[in-house]
Amino acid sequence: MTTTLIDGFNLSAEQVVAIARDPSIKVGLADSARAALEESRDYIEATWMHDEAPMMYSFNTGVGLLKDTRIKVEHIELFQTQLIMAHAAGMGEPFSEEVSRATMLLRANAFASNYSAPRVEVLDRLLAFLNAGIHPVMPQKGSVGASGDLAPLAYLAAAITGFDKAEVIYQGRRMSAPEAIASAGLTPVKFDLEAKDASALINGCTVSLAVATLAAKDARDLLADACLSLGLTLEALRAEMSGFDDRIHKARPHPGQIKTAAIIRNLLKGSTRTSHEARAVRFPEELRRTDIPYTPRIQDVYSLRCAPQVHGPVFDALDYVDTIIGNEINSATDNPLIFGKEGGGFEIISGGNFHGQYLAQAMDLLAMAVTDLGSICERRIARLIDPTLSWGLPRNLMTGIRGVNTGYPVVQCSMSALVMENRTLCMPGSVDSIPAKGNSEDHVSNSTWCARKAATVVANTQYIVGVEMLMAAQGLTMTEALLPGFVLGQGTQAAYEEIRRQIPACLDGDRWFHDDIATARSFVTTGSVRAAVERKIGSFA
Numbered sequence: 384m385t386t387t388l389i390d391g392f393n394l395s396a397e398q399v400v401a402i403a404r405d406p407s408i409k410v411g412l413a414d415s416a417r418a419a420l421e422e423s424r425d426y427i428e429a430t431w432m433h434d435e436a437p438m439m440y441s442f443n444t445g446v447g448l449l450k451d452t453r454i455k456v457e458h459i460e461l462f463q464t465q466l467i468m469a470h471a472a473g474m475g476e477p478f479s480e481e482v483s484r485a486t487m488l489l490r491a492n493a494f495a496s497n498y499s500a501p502r503v504e505v506l507d508r509l510l511a512f513l514n515a516g517i518h519p520v521m522p523q524k525g526s527v528g529a530s531g532d533l534a535p536l537a538y539l540a541a542a543i544t545g546f547d548k549a550e551v552i553y554q555g556r557r558m559s560a561p562e563a564i565a566s567a568g569l570t571p572v573k574f575d576l577e578a579k580d581a582s583a584l585i586n587g588c589t590v591s592l593a594v595a596t597l598a599a600k601d602a603r604d605l606l607a608d609a610c611l612s613l614g615l616t617l618e619a620l621r622a623e624m625s626g627f628d629d630r631i632h633k634a635r636p637h638p639g640q641i642k643t644a645a646i647i648r649n650l651l652k653g654s655t656r657t658s659h660e661a662r663a664v665r666f667p668e669e670l671r672r673t674d675i676p677y678t679p680r681i682q683d684v685y686s687l688r689c690a691p692q693v694h695g696p697v698f699d700a701l702d703y704v705d706t707i708i709g710n711e712i713n714s715a716t717d718n719p720l721i722f723g724k725e726g727g728g729f730e731i732i733s734g735g736n737f738h739g740q741y742l743a744q745a746m747d748l749l750a751m752a753v754t755d756l757g758s759i760c761e762r763r764i765a766r767l768i769d770p771t772l773s774w775g776l777p778r779n780l781m782t783g784i785r786g787v788n789t790g791y792p793v794v795q796c797s798m799s800a801l802v803m804e805n806r807t808l809c810m811p812g813s814v815d816s817i818p819a820k821g822n823s824e825d826h827v828s829n830s831t832w833c834a835r836k837a838a839t840v841v842a843n844t845q846y847i848v849g850v851e852m853l854m855a856a857q858g859l860t861m862t863e864a865l866l867p868g869f870v871l872g873q874g875t876q877a878a879y880e881e882i883r884r885q886i887p888a889c890l891d892g893d894r895w896f897h898d899d900i901a902t903a904r905s906f907v908t909t910g911s912v913r914a915a916v917e918r919k920i921g922s923f924a
Contacts, residue, residue: 389412402484403481403596404481412507416495442719473522474524491506517553517564523831530718553566591739591743592834606698606701610650610924611650613851619859620774626682626689629648639696639702652872665677668777686763718736754808765799780854798846812829812836849906861890881906885905
């Protein structure tokens with residue numbers, strides 16, 4: 384079994400996601416980081432652990448408006464306990480276990496850079512919890528993302544310290560932290576904190592970052608799947624493909640737009656369902672409504688033709704978001720920070736790296752970009768069930784006795800509900816600031832809420848993209864016999880086969896669509912359809 388070593392400078396978002404979602408991956412501290420932490424801590428113990436030491440915020444002073452109040456050395460250990468209890472003011476449902484794992488990893492990595500100055504034992508304790516699968520229960524509500532995610536991180540600090548009131552999830556059960564610590568064989572059960580340990584643990588927007596890192600990865604996968612669902616809809620609607628011509632996109636050279644068009648051309652390579660000959664075939668639903676002779680389509684509607692111009696900005700937004708997250712993962716974000724001086728020794732400097740505005744704005748952008756992605760996917764779903772908009776696909780994609788069976792219109796309606804929810808959730812939270820703590824925090828970032836709502840938008844849109852795949856596949860199956868000899872593209876064929884492997888076509892009338900919707904979302908969350916396409920044509924997004 385390999386162990387991932389952290390040093391505070393080289394942890395990647397991919398590693399964070401992998402460790403958060405796979406408890407079998409173990410994490411250790413690099414020897415270089417351990418040596419640096421021990422050196423700085425030795426200096427602290429030898430130089431500053433007396434009552435005549437300079438006043439250093441949260442080290443030997445109170446916090447917030449009590450920053451000018453000296454804490455005597457004899458009270459410093461008590462201060463650690465009281466600081467955690469005072470900040471354990473969270474509310475609501477707890478974060479998921481994977482968010483808890485990511486938070487412990489990210490906090491440990493921040494400490495490994497040797498700017499935060501807790502004892503190395505604190506970092507070891509975080510990694511021991513992570514490796515043992517002990518996941519602190521952290522309420523989701525209560526952080527304003529300013530002096531760090533103080534409220535949720537206080538619960539993490541309480542858990543690793545072994546507070547009786549702290550709770551964790553261990554081996555699938557929610558229990559007290561001391562019970563889990565003892566069951567896992569960690570020692571000591573009660574872990575004492577010393578100078579700077581508690582403030583280092585609760586400072587920094589690490590919970591915001593944990594949620595953001597996972598949401599950004601899920602959004603990246605979602606976007607790849609949205610290109611697949613687009614490709615399947617283009618096939619089902621026998622779309623006009625001129626809008627994906629490379630020359631058009633080079634004339635407006637946004638990287639994401641160019642990339643989207645190239646992905647679609649690759650997925651549909653070899654398709655004849657999108658040919659002029661396929662479009663010339665008149666489906667029965669089309670003939671039922673008009674006897675006007677077929678005329679070639681010149682161009683398609685915006686949800687088809689402008690897809691590169693809508694999916695493309697999402698690619699570009701995610702590139703920006705990934706840059707912010709990559710920087711944050713390897714940043715020191717508590718206060719104060721410790722720095723080595725020329726000639727030896729260290730000094731402590733107060734600053735504001737705990738402020739979460741970078742993450743807040745990045746998560747607002749993520750929410751807005753993914754909301755619009757879901758919106759255009761839902762418009763394509765709506766076309767698939769309307770024969771006047773789909774060039775003759777059966778109404779509602781309905782099978783069985785007409786009237787007795789309804790088909791998919793309520794499934795489409797449910798996706799509309801998610802789009803509307805997303806639109807509300809993408810209202811920016813990063814511009815909303817309420818001063819806190821007697822105006823000592825007179826501008827806050829709201830980063831935790833921004834990350835939480837962005838993650839919800841991504842989760843909602845997973846349903847929308849999965850359902851577009853499901854309904855495009857239904858349209859393809861229902862018209863297969865009407866287009867003999869016409870074939871799908873290399874990527875869309877692989878996607879279609881995997882969808883059909885997991886969900887048989889609905890050909891005998893309505894059924895329990897709830898299960899189909901759940902499986903459709905799993906296309907995205909498991910990456911199963913994406914993987915099937917990659918086995919056929921290689922990485923495509």
